[in-house]
Amino acid sequence: MTDAPSLSVRHKRLIGILLLILVLGGIWYLLSRTPPSAPAFQRGAWNQATPVHVVPAARGSLDVQIKAIGTVTPLHSVVVRSRVDGELLRVHFNEGSEVEQGALLAEIDPAPYRARLAQAEGQAQQIQAQLANARADLELYEGLWEQDSIARQQLTSQRALVEELQGSLKANTAQVEDARLQLSWTRIVAPIAGRLGLRRIDPGNQVSSGDTEGLVTITQMRPIAVEFSVPEPDVPALRRAMAADGELAVQALDRDGRNLLASGRLQTLDSQIDLGTGTLRAKAVFANEDTALFPNQFVNVSLKLQTLSSVITIPSDAVQFGSRGTYVYLVNPEENRAYSRVITLGASADGRVAVVEGLDEGDLVVLEGLDRLRDGREVIISERDGE
Structure with missing residues (x-):
């Protein structure tokens, strides 16, 4: 009877050992089996050739320009x-x-001013008659004085009377001129040539010299100016260009920057940089024969500083920036692989930048597909490259 329980215990131990072996074997199987194919496919996709669009580095001329927003301003407005x-x-x-x-x-x-002029002229005529009579008496007294027939005091008094009347005549002559001037001002004429604005007062109203609004505004349209601001970093190059060329060409374009409105020249620069904005005010003058520019209009200004000839240029979007400085990716057409190269940049304009050092004419520069490139990566040149 004691053998039956001991046999049952042995069976239980054997079953437990078998279960433990099965669990350990399952764990070993899961750890040692081949990794799934999906991650391997993903790594292969990252390492495969990258499609890129390349452009050749071209040699040609580059117009160095300053672009700004300007305001059309009349040279004279009255x-x-x-x-x-x-x-x-x-x-x-x-x-x-x-x-x-x-x-x-x-x-x-003009009626009141004509009356004042007539009154002033009458007073002047009266004084002239008095002065003529006083001069005649003075001549008579001088003869009598030589004959010792009158006292010296009487001669002196007559001379003083003549001088007094001469002063009165001079003052009255000024009053006549003032009255004549006042009368001429009753005819209001245009002080400058230009375009008239809206009338601010109608006939029949009383006007005064103290009215601030006035009758109308005249704005000179031809020629006309455009004022704009130049960033402080561009000021030295602008001043050098002015010293070298004298007159710099300026173009005024519409708000979209597509249509040319007028061409002119840079006239002057302000005397100091604005501390608040860090810019320097500049003024350009345009003939504006077709009145395409209108006062207070906003325009895009393009100021040409100089033209660089025979320089290597590439699109600005191809330039990358990193810890090594500025660089681009070049494609070796024999290997179909991309390699980075550090370059030195020059002036830029209209989406292109001059390369001072680091590129040769004809080098294939990657323009699109830059996000997945690294040195030595295999690439596939897009068919658009043949455009």
Whole structure:
């Protein structure tokens, strides 16, 4: 009876050992089997040839330019105001029309000023008559004085009277000139040639020399200026170009930068850099014969500093920046592999940059497909390269 329980224990131990062997064998099988094919495929896809688009480094000319946003500004803008007080009788201009300098614009009632002129002229005539009579008496007194027939005091008094009347005549003559000037100001003429704005007052209203709004504004349209700001880093190159060439060509383009509105020349630079913006104000002048530029219009300004001839250029998008500096990827067409090369850049314009050192004419530079490149990687040149 004691053998049966001991046999049962042995069976249990044997079964436990077998189960342990099975578990250990399963673990060994899972750890030692071949890795799945999906990760291997992914590593192979990363190492396969990368399609790229390349462009050859080209030798040619490059226009070095400064581009900015400018504002069209008239060289002269005048608010036409009355210089005398009175009723506005007539207006002789049409709103928005072109006028020449000296053209009659409006008339103020001249009657009060004609009366003042006549009064001043009458007083001048009266003083002239008094002066003529005093001079005649002075001549008589001088003869009597030589004959010792009058006292010296009487001669002295007559001379003083003549000088007094001469002073009065001179002052009255100035009053006549002032009255004549006031009368001439009742005819309001254009001080400059230009384009008229909207009329601000109608005939029949009283106008005054103290009116701030005035009658109308005249804006000179031809020639016209464009003011723009140049960043401080570009100022030295701009000043060198001005010293070398004198007059620099400037182009004004529309807001989209596609259509050329006018061509002109750089006139002047401001005397100091703005500390708040770090820019220098500049002014260009345009003939504006077709009035394509309008005051306060925003335009894109392109200022040509110089033209670099026979330089190697590449697209700016091909340039990479790293710890080694600026570099590009070149493709060796014999190996179909890409290699990086450090380059030295020069001036840039219109999406292209000059390469001072590091490239030769005809070198194939990678323009697209840069994100997965590294030194020695195999590449497939896109068919667009043949364009």
